[in-house]
Amino acid sequence: MSALSDNLVSFAILAYLVAMISHAVEYALGNARTRVAAAPVRELVGAGVGGGGASVPTPPAPVPPSGAAERSARRARIAGLVAVGATALAAVLHLAALVTRGIAADRMPWGNMYEFVLTVTFIGVAAWLVVLWKRPSLRKLGLFLTLVMVLLVATAELVLYVPIVPLVPALNSYWFVIHVSTIVFASGIFLLGAVPAVGFLMRAGYEQGKRSFPYTLAKRLPAAVSLERLTFALHAFAFPIFTFAVIAGAIWAEAAWGRPWGWDPKETWAFISWVVYAGYLHARATPSVKRNVATWLAVLGFLTMLMNLFGVNIFFTGLHSYGGLD
Amino acid sequence: MTVLDDRPETAAPAPRRRPNRLLALLRNSWRQLTSMRTALILLFLLAVAAIPGSVLPQRGISPEKVNEYFVDHPDLAPRLDRIGAFEVFGSVWFSAIYLLLFTSLIGCITPRLRDHARAMRSRPPVAPKRLQRLPQHAVLPAPAGGAAAVAEVLRKRRWRVEVRGDEVSAEKGYLKETGNLLFHTSLIAVLIGVALGSWYGWSGNRLLVAGADNAFCNTRQQYAEAKLGPRVDSEDLPRFCLRLDDFQARFLATGQPEFFNARVTVDGPDEPTRSADFSVNSPLRLADASVYLLGHGYAPVIRYTDRFGRSQVSDEPFLTTGDSGLTSEGLAAFPDANVDPATGRRAPDEQMAFTGIYLPTAPQQAPFARSEYPTERNPALNLVAYRGNLGLDAGIPGSIYQLDQRQVRTGKVKEVGTKLLRKGETWTLDDGSKVEFLGTERYVTLSVRHDPGSTILLVSCGFLLVGLMGSLFGRRRRVFFRVMPADPAEGSPTGGSSLMEVGGLPRTDYPGFADEFAQIVAAVSGDERATDRADTDADSSDRAGVREGAE
Ligand code: HEM
Numbered sequence: 001m002s003a004l005s006d007n008l009v010s011f012a013i014l015a016y017l018v019a020m021i022s023h024a025v026e027y028a029l030g031n032a033r034t035r036v037a038a039a040p041v042r043e044l045v046g047a048g049v050g051g052g053g054a055s056v057p058t059p060p061a062p063v064p065p066s067g068a069a070e071r072s073a074r075r076a077r078i079a080g081l082v083a084v085g086a087t088a089l090a091a092v093l094h095l096a097a098l099v100t101r102g103i104a105a106d107r108m109p110w111g112n113m114y115e116f117v118l119t120v121t122f123i124g125v126a127a128w129l130v131v132l133w134k135r136p137s138l139r140k141l142g143l144f145l146t147l148v149m150v151l152l153v154a155t156a157e158l159v160l161y162v163p164i165v166p167l168v169p170a171l172n173s174y175w176f177v178i179h180v181s182t183i184v185f186a187s188g189i190f191l192l193g194a195v196p197a198v199g200f201l202m203r204a205g206y207e208q209g210k211r212s213f214p215y216t217l218a219k220r221l222p223a224a225v226s227l228e229r230l231t232f233a234l235h236a237f238a239f240p241i242f243t244f245a246v247i248a249g250a251i252w253a254e255a256a257w258g259r260p261w262g263w264d265p266k267e268t269w270a271f272i273s274w275v276v277y278a279g280y281l282h283a284r285a286t287p288s289v290k291r292n293v294a295t296w297l298a299v300l301g302f303l304t305m306l307m308n309l310f311g312v313n314i315f316f317t318g319l320h321s322y323g324g325l326d
Numbered sequence: 327m328t329v330l331d332d333r334p335e336t337a338a339p340a341p342r343r344r345p346n347r348l349l350a351l352l353r354n355s356w357r358q359l360t361s362m363r364t365a366l367i368l369l370f371l372l373a374v375a376a377i378p379g380s381v382l383p384q385r386g387i388s389p390e391k392v393n394e395y396f397v398d399h400p401d402l403a404p405r406l407d408r409i410g411a412f413e414v415f416g417s418v419w420f421s422a423i424y425l426l427l428f429t430s431l432i433g434c435i436t437p438r439l440r441d442h443a444r445a446m447r448s449r450p451p452v453a454p455k456r457l458q459r460l461p462q463h464a465v466l467p468a469p470a471g472g473a474a475a476v477a478e479v480l481r482k483r484r485w486r487v488e489v490r491g492d493e494v495s496a497e498k499g500y501l502k503e504t505g506n507l508l509f510h511t512s513l514i515a516v517l518i519g520v521a522l523g524s525w526y527g528w529s530g531n532r533l534l535v536a537g538a539d540n541a542f543c544n545t546r547q548q549y550a551e552a553k554l555g556p557r558v559d560s561e562d563l564p565r566f567c568l569r570l571d572d573f574q575a576r577f578l579a580t581g582q583p584e585f586f587n588a589r590v591t592v593d594g595p596d597e598p599t600r601s602a603d604f605s606v607n608s609p610l611r612l613a614d615a616s617v618y619l620l621g622h623g624y625a626p627v628i629r630y631t632d633r634f635g636r637s638q639v640s641d642e643p644f645l646t647t648g649d650s651g652l653t654s655e656g657l658a659a660f661p662d663a664n665v666d667p668a669t670g671r672r673a674p675d676e677q678m679a680f681t682g683i684y685l686p687t688a689p690q691q692a693p694f695a696r697s698e699y700p701t702e703r704n705p706a707l708n709l710v711a712y713r714g715n716l717g718l719d720a721g722i723p724g725s726i727y728q729l730d731q732r733q734v735r736t737g738k739v740k741e742v743g744t745k746l747l748r749k750g751e752t753w754t755l756d757d758g759s760k761v762e763f764l765g766t767e768r769y770v771t772l773s774v775r776h777d778p779g780s781t782i783l784l785v786s787c788g789f790l791l792v793g794l795m796g797s798l799f800g801r802r803r804r805v806f807f808r809v810m811p812a813d814p815a816e817g818s819p820t821g822g823s824s825l826m827e828v829g830g831l832p833r834t835d836y837p838g839f840a841d842e843f844a845q846i847v848a849a850v851s852g853d854e855r856a857t858d859r860a861d862t863d864a865d866s867s868d869r870a871g872v873r874e875g876a877e
Binding site: 165173175229232236239240243244247250251252254255256257258259260261262263264265268269271272275276278279281282283285286288289304312 | 376
């Protein structure tokens with residue numbers, strides 16, 4: 001079962017790779033005009049029920065594409081669909097890898113960094129599929145998402161891999177399930193949220209006419225406003241879950257270590273992430289703070305999450321080094 | 327978002343007759359401090375200030391690491407120490423940041439609490455003259471019941487409704503501000519809980535060896551380390567005693583621990599006498615304290631019989647060295663050894679001490695330095711005997727776990743031999759005295775604590791979460807309806823019957839408002855088909871970009 005799980009992870013990485021390449025093909029061929037124009041037309045129907053709807057700007061009528069452009073647009077769309085299909089397949093393999101790992105270990109597969117990263121990335125991709133289902137027009141963001149997936153899952157497999165061992169008693173508690181599942185879930189959403197955040201920063205620069213390197217990547221990304229919206233929606237969703245997870249961690253720490261909060265390095269970095277994300281939500285709610293400043297805070301928040309996951313496990317020793325007693 | 331734009335206006339006091347410079351300055355600083363920008367900067371500073379707390383060792387968490395740091399960085403460490411870098415979370419600057427932040431917070435929410443209380447009682451405002459200027463707008467045939475029918479529909483949808491003649495104003499989503507205020511107030515309550523805990527709480531750590539002779543009672547002297555909050559006296563500690571009766575541990579083949587259980591007998595004036603079990607993750611809850619199991623190990627029982635034939639027994643705990651095999655080190659000291667029974671005089675230079683390494687599972691061959699497994703499969707005690715003046719009388723506080731190395735260096739204590747002992751074995755020293763390894767006792771590392779702020783902390787965290795969700799997911803919005811007499815000159819599509827104009831205003835960032843507006847309009851006009859269409863449309867379309875204007 002354990003070997004099966006390892007194989008499934010490898011297949012999932014392959015599928016993410018395929019998805020990434022297809023997205024890249026779509027990106028290279030893509031003619032942004034055809035699809036972007038299509039969505040808002042339906043939009044008008046909804047807003048115009050009452051007959052007024054005057055406030056909704058009418059999008060420019062789609063320019064009839066020329067023959068060659070049409071062909072490449074069609075190819076791009078096929079590549080995009082393949083990419084989405086490959087992402088979905090990868091997510092299924094990814095889930096199967098987690099389930100088999102859990103069965104092999106006879107517990108939830110969140111006992112060490114390898115399993116943790118694997119679960120966080122799965123949450124990220126699952127949430128991405130939900131976003132995609134609700135907002136198909138954001139599909140091109142998938143290039144960046146699958147890139148992140150390939151990088152993180154491959155890092156997990158190549159660097160962090162450990163064989164299955166049972167939990168140490170310090171982790172053997174129902175609080176383990178509550179605290180870790182919510183942390184994993186929130187981290188997965190924050191991970192996904194960081195993708196449109198970075199996308200927004202590039203795209204906003206592009207829309208302001210910047211044509212130097214990172215901005216040009218954003219040429220075919222969805223409009224900056226929709227990226228920013230998505231960024232906020234994901235963070236607003238993840239933040240209370242993260243807050244709950246931190247509180248649950250404090251309750252568990254009280255039972256296990258005798259104090260709810262002790263400024264152990266993991267706790268300290270969770271505090272830092274929480275404060276930075278709270279700063280993001282504040283900044284976004286403050287009209288005088290520019291949206292890209294606020295979004296930088298979201299990116300910074302994700303960097304602190306990464307620091308907590310990788311940095312703290314590797315550089316610092318604390319109670320959270322999954323050791324527990326002794 | 328509008329919430330913020332409102333705030334400074336309501337906070338600004340009425341103009342004064344004689345402007346006072348100092349007052350103006352104070353007022354300005356206060357306004358500055360309670361502004362969102364300041365709150366943001368302080369939040370950011372708080373995050374930055376916490377970083378050294380994770381990078382540098384902290385006294386409160388690992389004092390021994392701080393000492394190591396002083397040894398490794400003799401120049402830097404004292405300078406860092408002066409600015410409180412080893413006690414970041416109690417340092418002046420860290421406290422200053424969060425106290426300023428909380429002052430700002432209080433200054434920020436007090437006027438908002440007042441405004442919100444007022445808003446909750448007030449009625450939805452009069453409809454603006456030109457509804458077509460609002461972000462959402464529609465014109466439709468007036469329903470049969472006129473304004474009253476509209477109000478009915480809105481009330482069913484749990485809007486707060488006000489009918490003024492032909493006009494209907496309605497508002498919804500107070501939950502957002504309620505939640506926001508609840509959240510921020512809970513933050514203050516959390517801080518109060520933390521403060522109470524640190525003022526009125528106490529804690530102590532100690533090792534407890536199994537057996538009736540080793541029982542301990544909850545007094546300050548009985549702890550190796552004790553921390554009492556500034557408002558706690560030694561006499562305030564609840565009176566109870568604990569005796570370790572049994573300790574069970576199970577390990578995996580790899581040596582990884584799998585299960586622990588400690589059984590103790592509790593008694594004392596403040597606790598009913600009883601037997602209780604506790605473990606990692608499930609502390610022993612007493613009336614005014616909790617007992618946590620933090621670690622465990624072995625205490626070798628060593629009997630020393632001096633050259634006059636008198637024996638003494640030591641069962642001091644040997645401290646684990648951190649490996650998974652529970653290799654432990656410790657000291658058995660016999661300062662009263664070799665007292666001449668004839669004279670009754672102590673020979674200060676004939677005290678005995680044994681330092682040792684205890685291996686629960688010794689390897690089959692030398693070196694006998696590391697245990698292979700944490701349970702006693704092949705127990706062996708590697709002892710080094712010392713004779714001389716142990717330095718315990720000099721009044722210098724020594725560790726009971728380590729031989730005073732100064733005495734060794736100055737030659738006052740001399741090594742007289744080493745030997746590996748199995749359980750029950752005896753070693754006869756050069757002077758005819760004997761040392762026996764009788765067996766081992768288990769010991770546990772305990773932390774005993776009381777935190778009177780924990781209930782407040784827990785409750786306020788609950789409110790904090792509820793408030794946060796209300797704040798993030800609540801949406802304040804208004805709709806206005808105006809029934810207009812038909813204007814025959816304009817040739818209305820509905821042929822002469824009266825029309826109704828509708829406007830909608832989201833007061834907070836709310837991308838889905840257009841959909842909700844469409845649904846309300848459909849419901850009011852009784853057009854169920856339109857409602858369905860609006861429903862399905864809500865899910866599938868990409869409205870993000872276009873709805874920007876709705877803000
Ligand atoms: C202890 C420090 C603080 C923390 C951790 C904190 C945290 C938060 C969080 C997480 C939110 C998000 C909820 C939301 O977006 O609605 C929020 C919202 C808000 N906070 Fe704070 N806050 C703090 C201090 C302050 C201060 C000092 C002010 C006043 C200057 C303030 C004013 C606000 C306002 C007005 C909102 C609502 C934003 C909106 O309309 O969405 N907060 N706060």
